[in-house]
Amino acid sequence: DAGVTQSPTHLIKTRGQQVTLRCSPKSGHDTVSWYQQALGQGPQFIFQYYEEEERQRGNFPDRFSGHQFPNYSSELNVNALLLGDSALYLCASTLWTDYYEQYFGPGTRLTVT
């Protein structure tokens, strides 16, 4: 049973560029959340997707956007990258009806230079 997978593992971008990160949820899960984890900090909630709609959003600017596909996989897009966007981006999946556990992927390490 495959867990949550994310791609790519690492990437390096330049300020002002755009980036797309991808996530496949654990088998059977229909809800995907994205978190940003800066170095030495706890993860911060970006947004959650269910039924291809953004259901909840954290305190992040509109430069951060997402999408969920019919197969429940998801993308996180960040436009006009800033140095401060350098972080580990974590994807988590769960069942919409399951309030108790989110399964996390290994993350994508984004470095903005």
Added chain:
Amino acid sequence: GNSVTQMEGPVTLSEEAFLTINCTYTATGYPSLFWYVQYPGEGLQLLLKATKADDKGSNKGFEATYRKETTSFHLEKGSVQVSDSAVYFCALRKVIQGAQKLVFGQGTRLTINP
């Protein structure tokens, strides 16, 4: 608002020592509480959880009790091993209109020396 505060690290212990990592929270109502662990180069893994006051979560020798009166959820283990070296995160779950999000503390890095 909702927030979680953990004891600052790093914490360094010898093998077989007793471990406590403090966690307190601020929230409206009574949120579910969690401890997650992050091993080097990996994502977060759920270690244990508690969903209501006085519940005790336990897993792999780790325990934490949901204390409403002190708004705390301290993590304990009686005898740590080198393999317990990792970063530990305390978190609460907030639900808004069916959507859930986790609010994390800043993490505590634990190193166990043989």
